[in-house]
Amino acid sequence: MTSPETQQADPNGIAKDAPPAMSFSASSILRKRADFLKASRARRQVMPGFILQARQRGADEPSVTPIRIGYTCSKKVGNAVARNRAKRRLREIARANIPDQGKSGWDYVLIGRRLETATRPYQILLQDLATALERIHAPRKPRR
RNA sequence: GCGGAUGGCUGGAUGACUGCACAAGUGUGAGGAAAGUCCGGACUCCAGGAAGAAAUGGCGCCGGUUAAUGGCCGGCUGGGGUAACCCAAGGGAAAGCGCCACAGAAAAUAGACCGCCCCGUAUGGGGUAAGGGUGAAACGGUGGGGUAAAAGCCCACCGCCUUGUUGGUAACAGCAAGGGCACGGCAAGCCCCGCCAGGAGCAACGCCAAAUAGGGGUCACGCGGCGCAAGCCGGGUUCUUCCGCCCAGUGAUCCGGGUUGGCAGCAAGAGCCUGUUAGUAAUAACAGGCCCAGAUGAAUGGUUAUCAGAGGCCGCAAGGCCCGAACAAAAUCCGGCUUACAGGCCAUCCGCACCC
RNA sequence: GGCGAGUUGGCGGAGUGGUGACGCAGCGGAUUGCAAAUCCGUGUACAUGAGUUCGAUUCUCAUACUCGCCU
Numbered sequence: 001m002t003s004p005e006t007q008q009a010d011p012n013g014i015a016k017d018a019p020p021a022m023s024f025s026a027s028s029i030l031r032k033r034a035d036f037l038k039a040s041r042a043r044r045q046v047m048p049g050f051i052l053q054a055r056q057r058g059a060d061e062p063s064v065t066p067i068r069i070g071y072t073c074s075k076k077v078g079n080a081v082a083r084n085r086a087k088r089r090l091r092e093i094a095r096a097n098i099p100d101q102g103k104s105g106w107d108y109v110l111i112g113r114r115l116e117t118a119t120r121p122y123q124i125l126l127q128d129l130a131t132a133l134e135r136i137h138a139p140r141k142p143r144r
Numbered sequence: 145g146c147g148g149a150u151g152g153c154u155g156g157a158u159g160a161c162u163g164c165a166c167a168a169g170u171g172u173g174a175g176g177a178a179a180g181u182c183c184g185g186a187c188u189c190c191a192g193g194a195a196g197a198a199a200u201g202g203c204g205c206c207g208g209u210u211a212a213u214g215g216c217c218g219g220c221u222g223g224g225g226u227a228a229c230c231c232a233a234g235g236g237a238a239a240g241c242g243c244c245a246c247a248g249a250a251a252a253u254a255g256a257c258c259g260c261c262c263c264g265u266a267u268g269g270g271g272u273a274a275g276g277g278u279g280a281a282a283c284g285g286u287g288g289g290g291u292a293a294a295a296g297c298c299c300a301c302c303g304c305c306u307u308g309u310u311g312g313u314a315a316c317a318g319c320a321a322g323g324g325c326a327c328g329g330c331a332a333g334c335c336c337c338g339c340c341a342g343g344a345g346c347a348a349c350g351c352c353a354a355a356u357a358g359g360g361g362u363c364a365c366g367c368g369g370c371g372c373a374a375g376c377c378g379g380g381u382u383c384u385u386c387c388g389c390c391c392a393g394u395g396a397u398c399c400g401g402g403u404u405g406g407c408a409g410c411a412a413g414a415g416c417c418u419g420u421u422a423g424u425a426a427u428a429a430c431a432g433g434c435c436c437a438g439a440u441g442a443a444u445g446g447u448u449a450u451c452a453g454a455g456g457c458c459g460c461a462a463g464g465c466c467c468g469a470a471c472a473a474a475a476u477c478c479g480g481c482u483u484a485c486a487g488g489c490c491a492u493c494c495g496c497a498c499c500c
Numbered sequence: 501g502g503c504g505a506g507u508u509g510g511c512g513g514a515g516u517g518g519u520g521a522c523g524c525a526g527c528g529g530a531u532u533g534c535a536a537a538u539c540c541g542u543g544u545a546c547a548u549g550a551g552u553u554c555g556a557u558u559c560u561c562a563u564a565c566u567c568g569c570c571u
Contacts, residue, residue: 031441070441080179081473085445088164092446095163122447 030070030107039070039109045136049120050090051111052132056103066104069094073112086112089122093129101133 030036042055057068071090073083090110102108120128 029441033441036441072441079472081471084473087441088445092163095446 028065028068030068030109035068035107036070036072036109039107043136045132047128047132048113049116049125049128050113050132052129052136053109053111054133054136055107057105057107067098067102068107069098069102070107070109071112072109073117077112077114077117082118083112086117089117089125093122093125096126097129097133101130103137 030039039053039055042053045052045054071087071094073086073090075083077083077086090112094108094110098108117125
């Protein structure tokens with residue numbers, strides 16, 4: 001499934017000029033299942049409180065904002081209350097770190113884990129995300 | 145004071161910094177169960193209209209209440225508890241069919257294993273069902289009379305049935321007379337009787353945009369079989385009846401196998417709060433006031449401070465430290481039911497002990 | 501969100517008011533020089549909790565879990 005390339009001239013060029021967003025608008029949140037599946041096949045960094053997946057978008061994928069981010073909590077995390085709580089904490093640490101450390105043209109996906117996402121102290125969770133972003137941006141050999 | 149019974153309420157508070165969704169106004173923003181999806185409705189579409197039946201499913205003491213219910217309220221009957229109170233799918237087994245394993249003589253037409261009694265006396269014939277034994281259940285129970293032994297055979301009480309009568313809207317209860325005891329249990333087995341229900345569900349449904357296959361709808365002409373003709377007979381449309389409509393082909397016109405985007409449905413409602421009146425109550429009527437979430441990879445938060453409330457640990461004490469909640473998050477909306485739930489609060493009632 | 505099914509040993513899978521088949525797997529034995537195949541034997545189950553019934557895997561209700569369908 002390839003999108004028609006005529007309707008968006010050069011999305012990455014526009015995005016580089018824009019200042020880093022301090023908060024995420026609705027267009028910067030991943031909502032489609034296909035985007036999540038692509039991110040899950042790219043880079044991955046496992047931390048105690050969450051799992052971070054990241055992917056550099058191709059040139060033919062237009063986007064309004066330079067950085068996009070998604071959150072996922074499956075039923076393994078717990079019931080609806082536990083899932084919502086984990087997603088909110090992930091959203092909060094992402095709001096603090098991603099605008100500074102995220103790279104333009106990348107998609108990030110944060111996955112909640114069963115107990116740690118809800119109970120790990122907030123400051124430690126922030127540090128976890130910082131180190132995770134540092135490691136995931138490091139050049140590495142592509143996975144088999 | 146201790147132990148209980150019932151009904152109801154609450155589901156942390158106030159800030160600071162910083163965010164999210166909807167709105168565009170100084171704003172608003174999870175629950176008692178938002179849950180399970182077990183019932184009942186509103187609403188929407190489908191079935192051509194009306195009437196009816198069958199099938200299937202559900203409900204089931206009586207009366208009331210409600211938009212409706214299998215909910216709720218009041219009562220009755222039976223059972224449990226010293227009591228407050230609690231529990232009950234609680235119609236019909238003399239319309240019919242079916243089942244009642246094992247044990248036992250016998251499990252529903254009745255009949256007789258061990259027995260008991262009489263006659264006869266190796267064997268047998270007759271009477272009887274008191275006692276034994278089996279079982280979840282054995283053809284009224286207890287006591288007395290009676291008898292060869294027995295038996296409602298007779299009597300008293302209890303139970304049961306029928307009839308009458310009184311009270312009650314009724315379920316039912318009381319009383320009287322009679323019968324002399326039949327009518328075992330299971331209907332959450334089939335079934336009978338009475339009542340209720342057309343089907344699907346907001347992912348219903350309507351519109352816009354995008355998208356792609358050669359099928360379908362509508363309208364006009366016209367039309368199935370038999371007959372020379374008048375006419376007669378069909379088939380489909382929900383099972384039947386009535387009414388209505390349609391039928392092969394040609395032409396015109398529209399939709400269309402795809403897509404998962406947007407708008408709308410979608411937030412003023414059987415609404416909430418307060419009061420009065422009627423009613424034992426559920427509830428109803430009236431008056432005044434109020435506007436109270438609307439997301440769709442799905443908002444309603446994150447961090448932190450103080451306090452309240454209860455708890456845990458250390459300590460002789462003063463005091464110090466820790467935790468600071470449980471269950472569970474709207475997804476069209478209501479009325480119930482069921483299930484989960486930390487801690488706290490209120491009211492009424494019962495039993496026991498003590499004091500006056 | 502709505503609708504609908506199901507749960508029987510380690511696995512698959514009958515049964516339907518009266519104590520549960522069968523197959524594969526496992527274990528033991530026989531056979532064999534040793535194995536395979538074959539034969540004999542054997543253990544282990546009605547998702548959980550209530551109710552109806554003399555008696556429930558079966559009937560009824562509630563709960564838990566699993567699966568499917570609808571945009």
